[in-house]
Amino acid sequence: MASFEALYGRRCRSPIGWFDSAEMDSLDADLLRDVMEQVHLTFEEEPIDILDRHVRKLRTKEIASVKVQWKYRSVEEATWETESDMSARYPHIFEAPHKMNTFINIEEFKKKVIFVMGATGTGKSRLSVDLATHFRGEIINSDKMQVYKGLEIVTNKITHTEKQGVRHYLLGEIEPDSDFTAEDFCLQAIIYIEKILKTQRVPIIVGGSNSYIEKHVEDHVFMFKYKYDSCFIWIDVEQSVLNRKVDMRVDQMVKAGLVDEVRQIFIPDADYTKGIRRSIGVPEMDRYLREETNIDGDDESKKIILQALISSIKRNTRMLICNQLDKIQRLISEKMWSVHHIIATDVFKEDRKEDLDEAWTNIVLLPCLDIVKRFLKNDHHNIIIECT
Incomplete structure (x- = not known):
């Protein structure tokens, strides 16, 4: 038998x-x-x-x-x-x-989660807020440096005004010296996803740390694919255009007080391998903060050292962008993720704010609203689709 x-x-x-x-x-x-x-x-x-x-x-x-x-x-x-x-x-x-x-091969019975992906500086935070205000969403941050408390300028956290009243989770919640791992992120993200769904809202996960997102989706321990249906949106900007934008952003961060912000947490011989001190901008400033007392009064020397370190921050940010783009491409080619690719290059070629906002609406926002509306259309979990 x-x-x-x-x-x-x-x-x-x-x-x-x-x-x-x-x-x-x-x-x-x-x-x-x-x-x-x-x-x-x-x-x-x-x-x-x-x-x-x-x-x-x-x-x-x-x-x-x-x-x-x-x-x-x-x-x-x-x-x-x-x-x-x-x-x-x-x-x-x-x-x-x-x-x-039940019966995970039937996609419409899964709970729905939206992911906004992309390299640093591409407008992920702006899009996530736009989607959240249109579809009653709440946002879970997946940027591995923005999860920590402090260093708002260095980590480029979204401001209170930019949030537009949308609730954010895992944004500035973790103690700065803690070692918040990908596993920690997954455990916390699942809790927040379920919390958001219970209020009949849409969970939107946003951030440039693709290793967190991959662990969250692919690791069988967390059973994400069995329980959730994902909509991946990738905002992409031609790298030469993006490089110019992030260079300008670094200059703006310095003017906004980056040096003083890092000085407040500066400790000689600090461990730059864990916690918020891994953020680009913190290790680079180490040399300047060590030497500024030795060259007190020599403003020209300070300026030369600072400019060299600012250039280093820009260079390391560009390297981060390359790594982020490589990771997204690998998720698509090797993990076979179905990703909506939004090319936003033309948005960042605009100089005037009015022109930029109009380009953002036409090139990024409207296509993404259509993508998400179709994704949520067959939702069976009482999520209310509201376009405002």
Whole structure:
């Protein structure tokens, strides 16, 4: 008698799976019903999710089996059980809210999450706020430096005015000397996603730290792909244009007080491998802050050293952009992520604010509103689509 696993390559602990197809055909309807009614699970643990469903045809009958994940067991240890027995013993797993996670091959039953990706300086924060105000969204920051408290100028955190009243999570929440890992981000992000969904709002994850996003989506421990449907939007700007923009932004940051901000947290022999001190602009300023007392009164020497360090900040920011773009390309080519590619180069060629705002609306915002509206159209979790 062939096992269900031998026939189908699936583990099964229900007696109905112990018969091969020929033996099933020889059973009459009454016997088949008796066998099914006497099914007893041999794996007495609490089921927490249905991961997949398979239907076998037996003459005029169909026997459905479901792949069950059990509490305290990994996804790899999920077992195949008869659906009728599972629904009789554990009806709650087939009802809301679990129903939204059932049969993961049906995309419309997943909870929906929006990701805004792109290199530094491309307008991710602006787009995320625009989307949040149009679709009742709330934002989860995924920039690995902006999660920390402090250094608002260095980390280029979105300002209170720019937030436009939209709630942001993981923005300036973590102690600056903490080592906030990708795993920490994933655990916290899941909590915030569920919190946002419970208020019938749309979770929008935004940031340039693609390693956080990849860990969040791909790591099977967090089961993100099984439970959530993702919409990835990538804002892209031609690199030569973007380089000029970030150079200007660094100059603006220096004028806004970058040096004094870094001076406030400066400690000789500080560890620049963890926490907020990894931010571009902090290690570079180390030399200047060490030497400024030795060259007190020599303004020309200070100016020369400072200009050299500002150039270093610009150079390292450009290298960051290259790494961010390479990572996004790899997620598309190797991980097969389906990404909406928005090319915003022409927006940043405009000099006048009025022209820039108009270009932003036409080139970036309107296409993204259409993308997100279509993504949320078939939502089954009472998210209210509101365009304002």
